[in-house]
Each structure stands twice: as structure tokens, then as C-alpha cells.
Amino acid sequence: MIIAENLRRIQTRIQQASGTRHVALLAVSKTKPITSILHAIEAGQRAFGENYVQEGVEKIRYFQDKNASLVWHFIGALQSNKTRLVAEYFDWCQTLDREKIAIRLNEQRPAHCPPLNVLIQINISDEKSKAGIKPAEMLAFAQALQKMPRLCLRGLMALPAPMRTPQQQRAIFQQMHQLFQQLQRHIPNGKIDTLSMGMTDDMVEAIESGSTMVRVGTAIFGTRS
């Protein structure tokens, strides 16, 4: 099966780039059918990322009674009218960048679920059109999240603009790693263990710069239409 082969190849690349450090692989299954996810599960993959709330919820519901013990990450843009579904169905939200959204997720996370794991999205390339907060706003936002018991802050996420050279790409990832270390120092008793950065085209640079989780779609499931 091609998906199983792809997963094996990516795991090898991750190991080569990370050495002994553990780097998690999030399989980004947006727009891909249930059958593709099934092939990945058969190959041992457990963590999946989805960008669109409705599509993600449908997939989560499909696997809910299959006892597959999957972990679902929401990685898309989140509007306030969709927060309830994310709070009720997902295990992680990686794209938190507004207090208003955080307050809603905290209120809407069901009592029978563990706290929702969240990452603060950083607009590290400082693009006007991009989601994410400015690096200078990170500590204040993290402080506000500490007061929300139904959320568990786990770290940072970034989706940097593509750069012309791998060196430039690395420099951006290294800035993210410094922010991540700053956050860990600031919240020493927290569970800040996740720096989510790196995708199909830049995962090696991201891992070599300290990423702890890469989000890979195309290299696993093929191109999206």
C-alpha cells in the first residue's frame, strides 16, 4: 500500500533528522477520504490533523465507535460559531490566536472530556493576511490561558511563509524555537512540550531547528485536488 510506504519513508526521514530526540508525526488528512485514513491506521498512524470543522467531525464520528484510539488535531482557521464542535470532538486545537476563541473553547469543553490541548499559533513571518499572534504578545496570551482550566496549553504552532533558501527557512524555525524556550521558562510548572512546525516541503529544516511535531499531508496521502 502506497500510504504505508509513504509513512515508513517519512518516519525514516524524521529519525535521520532528529537523532535520538522524539518528533511526533501528525498525518494531515484534510480533503482525503476515510479509506486513506484507514490505510494510515493499518500502518500504525494514530494522530490526524483536519482543517475544516465539519469534515473533521464527520471523520471523528466515523471512527468513534471503531475503538481505534485516535488523536485528532484541529489545525484550520477557527471561527467563533464553530468552537463548540471543536471543543466537543477534537483532542487538540493548534490554531489558537484570539482570547475570545479561547474563552469559548474553555466554556464549551464537555465535563466528561480531559482539558482540550491547545497550541498558540504565532505569525512568525509577520504576514498581514496570516493567522497567529505576534511574538511580542505570546506571554500575555499564555498567561490568560493559564486561567482557563478546561484548556491545557502545550506549546506553539507556526505556518511560516515559504522562503527562498533552506537557510532562510531555518532562521525562521530557529526564531520559533527560541520563543518556545521562552514560553517553557515562563511557565515552568506547565506542560509546554510541543513545538508544531514543519510540513511536507520543510520538515527536515524544522526538525533540525527543534520542532517536536511535524504536520505532513501531501507526502503521506498524495497531492490534494
Ligand SMILES: *Cc1c(COP(=O)(O)O)cnc(C)c1O
Ligand atoms: C495542509 C496543512 C499541512 C500539511 O501540508 P503538506 O504540505 O500537504 O504537508 C500542515 N499544516 C497545516 C496548518 C495545513 O493546513
